[in-house]
Amino acid sequence: MLADDHHNGERVRLAAVRALELLDTPSDPSFDAIVALVAQHFACPMVLVTLIDHDRQWFKARCGLQATETSRDVAFCNYTIQSPCLLVVEDAAKDARFRHNPLVTGAPHVRFYAGYPISIDGRNRIGSLCIIDTKPRSFDASARTALVRFGGLVEDLVRLHTNELALKAAARKQKRENRELETKNRLLAQIERMAAIGAWSLDLETQRATWSDEIFRLHDLPVRNPPTLDEALAFYSGESRQTVETILNSAIRTGEPFEFAADFTTATGRRRRVRSAGQIETVDGLPARLVGVFQDITASHEAQERLWHAANLDFLTGLANRALFEKSLIANLTDAEAAHSTVTLLLIDLDGFKEINDTRGHQAGDDVLKAVAALLNERAPPNSTVARLGGDEFAVIVPVAGPRSRHRAIARKVLNALKQPFLAMGENIMVSATVGVASYPEDALHWKELLRCADIALYNGKRHERGAIGCYKPEISTLFDKRRIAIEKVERGIIGNRLMPFYQPFVRLSDRLVYGYEALVRIRNQDGSISAAGDFSEAFSDQRSCRRIGERMMSLVIADIANLRAGGINPGVISLNATEAELNAPDFAGRLLKRLHDCAIDPGTIKLEVTETLFLGSDTSGIRIELQKLSAAGILIALDDFGTGYSSLTHLRDFPIDQIKIDKSFVFGLDRNPESPAIIKALVDLAHALGMTVVAEGIETEAQYAFLRAIGCDSGQGYLFGKACPVSSVTGRRRQVPNFKSVACTPDTNNSRCA
Known part of the structure; x- marks a missing residue:
């Protein structure tokens, strides 16, 4: 018995599908617009509007897929039409129903699917609106609501198509049955042209109107003597009434057919959108009657409005979207050109x-x-x-x-x-x-x-x-272009696995022993040369690029440490640089500590370098919390470029700083600026008084080294001890740097190894 019910239900459903006369029809701009909007909204590579036939699913509209149909027995949408609500498969590879499906194991490699069952009568589900991705993804309540709303738009389009079929069929039937009467022929011609629901006429001499029963219904009036022309026009609002009167008077005067759509309020106060069309009937060559048809087009009008809103207004805020913005900007510039404004x-x-x-x-x-x-x-x-x-x-x-x-x-x-x-x-x-x-x-x-x-x-x-x-200002265009080029350079470097860390040694000044390295970001160009951070510094003004660089460097440096140790090399303390964008990212500290734990690396072997600009915002509580988490876990915190920022003493007090790095501008000034030695000594003494160690940057000469060692500076880095080089040049800690200028690797003419 249940099998018979299912068979009968499927037979009725298939009849409903075929009655639509949509199968194997050409593409339709309205359906194509819907799938394009859905793809843009969900950032999904594939969107389909499907109809489920006897043994196939056929695509009325598609985005991101070349095929026009698939076998029904592999179609996800076949499951969708069996449920009155959404079907969501967040990872098809883990779903027992689909893990062996050829659409999952082979092209197009479906991993995520969400489908809305399309029904225009509330009973028969004829197909679906579905979104498909090749990657698993979650689908929260707001996304489900959005898909339901888009599904409603598709159903509106199908209803419009169905109404058009029914009205055309009704018009054809009326025309066949009423060919004998000329007046009815004219009315039926209008019904066919306008898909009319009710008919009316007005005797121009007596001003007496004739209404069909449907006209009374559309006005929310009981069937009785029709109202006068003035009473009928009163159903239109002020501006609409003036328009309708003008159109009717013009038709009477010229004898030309008329057609209009206007806002309309029924006798019970319902606001509707109506369309009317008609023409003059003549007797002995003189105008005798106005005859016409009258249609409530509220549903189709509102559907068109919804489609317009979906195409032109932002889904969340209701503001103009980018498409409408561009149209408006073009129109405003055209008007301004004409008005010289x-x-x-x-x-x-x-x-x-x-x-x-x-x-x-x-x-x-x-x-x-x-x-x-x-x-x-x-x-x-x-x-x-x-x-x-x-x-x-x-x-x-x-x-x-x-x-x-x-x-x-x-x-x-x-x-x-x-x-x-x-x-x-x-x-x-x-x-x-x-x-x-x-x-x-x-x-x-x-x-x-x-x-x-x-x-x-x-x-x-x-x-x-x-x-x-x-x-x-015209002069800032160059800066914008530099930023764009820098961001593109970083993006290409990451995608091509050409962004990498180079390592510059830290040297203990008391005995010139290497005790660790600073990881510095570099990009290996396609010609083999190496770009230092200064070559793409504009990318650091873009938060997304900052985070992308930081994530890549964190991953590669931790992998390098693990590989070095596996090869019997202890690189010592490795220093990472962190930007404001990285520290403001969700749970930066937790992610770094987890990666170290996963690779069995002691947090005490990592030093995080931050600049004072991180502490200059109005709310730095989030950054302070992240640094405190890292410090509590044993990671050293160093304040980079010390002495070049603002309120440095306050920052030394308020943040968990273990080490300061004296900016290289002070070290360079030792031979040129008489104040530099006193400033550096004061900074070293201050740091030591606060229990911090000191690193001097940019040491290039033996004289600079001798002075810094004499005043008790703990350690240093610079070209005197070695430039930044690939991980292959890292030989481990406790290597003594000779007492003459050397580098950790030999630069070649193409700058292909050192930077």
């Missing part, structure tokens, strides 16, 4: 937004983004366009902004508005932002160039300080 573009980037996501969660981050969007909408100048370009970057297009001083005033108003705390997940969160400003036609004539100028201005503002306003 100006346009100001503001790019706004939230400072430290990633830390909000990392420390408080993505929901808190979303709350902040929505609050910022609402505030920008409220405070932006009249006629402005406010957009979210992605992530934590916003834009404001301000037409007719005036002189450059006015641009800065607008940017300052925006920044001041963002200085208030925002409520997110029950907490007040302070947010700051940096603004980049560029204007048309002063800075650029084309919209892409104007956007680039604003981006350059934003970067320049961030280089100086958070919360700054950066205004475009």
Whole structure:
């Protein structure tokens, strides 16, 4: 009995699929737009809209996949249609249902799948909207909600298609049945053209109207004598009524057919969207009647609105998305050119937004983004366009902004508005932002160039300080290009496994013994030469690049230590440099200590070098906590470039510092600046009084070495003892450096080994 029920249910479902007349139809721009939007929203490589036929699944729309169909017996979507809710497979390789599926074991190598069952009648699930990835991934509640909403859009498109089929069929049937009467022929022609639901006519001489029963229903009126023309027009709002009256009068006067869509309020107060079409009937060559059809198009209108919103508005904030922003910017520049006026573009980037996501969660981050969007909408100048370009970057297009001083005033108003705390997940969160400003036609004539100028201005503002306003100037374009080139160089180096640590020895000055090394980042170029950090220093102003470099260096250095020890070499203390971006990343200390534990490396053999700029922010509590965790585990903390920053004594007191490194500028000054010896001696004495050791950087001459040794400086590094070289040149600790200038390896003409 159960088998029969299942067979009957499948038969009904297949009939519903085929009744849609969608199988094997050409691609449709609306369905293609949906899958493109879904792919962009979920950052997923493959998105499909599928229909499940008897023995196959066919793709009505697809993104990231060349095939147009697959066998049903291997289709994940076959499982989706068996459930009224989402099917989510976070790792197909671990799912008993799919681990041996050829789509998992072979191309396209499915690992993650999430599918929404498509149904337009609430009973028959005809197919699915699904997202697919080649990597496992999690799928939280907000992602599930988003997929359900996109699935609803697909169902709206299918319903529109179904309605169109039904209305065309009804129109064809009406036309066949009523060919004998000329008036009905004209009405049926309109019904076919407009997919009409109700019909009406108006006698122009008597002003008497005739309505079908459906017309009464659409007005929420009982079937009785139709209202007068004035009473019927009263169902339209003020502006819509004027438009409808104008169209009807024009039709009567010219004899031309008419068609309009307008907002409409029924007798019970329901707001609807309606479409009407008709034409004049003549008797003896004179206008006698208006005849037409009337249709409630609210559902399709709202579906089109939802599609427009999905294509043009940011899903989270409701602001214009990047596509609408670009259209608006182009339109504003076109208008400004015609009116000989100006346009100001503001790019706004939230400072430290990633830390909000990392420390408080993505929901808190979303709350902040929505609050910022609402505030920008409220405070932006009249006629402005406010957009979210992605992530934590916003834009404001301000037409007719005036002189450059006015641009800065607008940017300052925006920044001041963002200085208030925002409520997110029950907490007040302070947010700051940096603004980049560029204007048309002063800075650029084309919209892409104007956007680039604003981006350059934003970067320049961030280089100086958070919360700054950066205004475009032609001379800063070079800096922007240098940053882009540096970031690309780092990215290519990481991808190509060409970013690596080089090691410069630390020498104990009392006996010139090597006791450890500093790991310095280098990139081996494709021609074999080596680039030092100075060649890509602009990349360090980009937090993502900083973190990428730090993660790569941490992994490689720990692996080098483990390999050296496995080969019987004890490299001594190895020093790593850490940036603000790394220390502000989630659980930096925990990740470093775990890697050391996994490789059985004593934390006491690691030294972490930080610069004083890390301590200059308004809230350094997070960095202090991370350093305290590392110090408690035995890792040494060194303050690099000591003496060149601000409030150094305060930092020595407030942070767990074990060692200071005297900046090489003081060592270089020993032979040139009479104050340098006194300053260095004072720094050494201060450090020793606080129980810290001292490393002098940049020692290049025997005279510098002799002085530093004489005043009790503990150790040093510099070209006198050795340049930074590959791990293959590391020979271990307690190697005595000869009493003459030498390096740990011999540089060649291409600078291919030493840097």
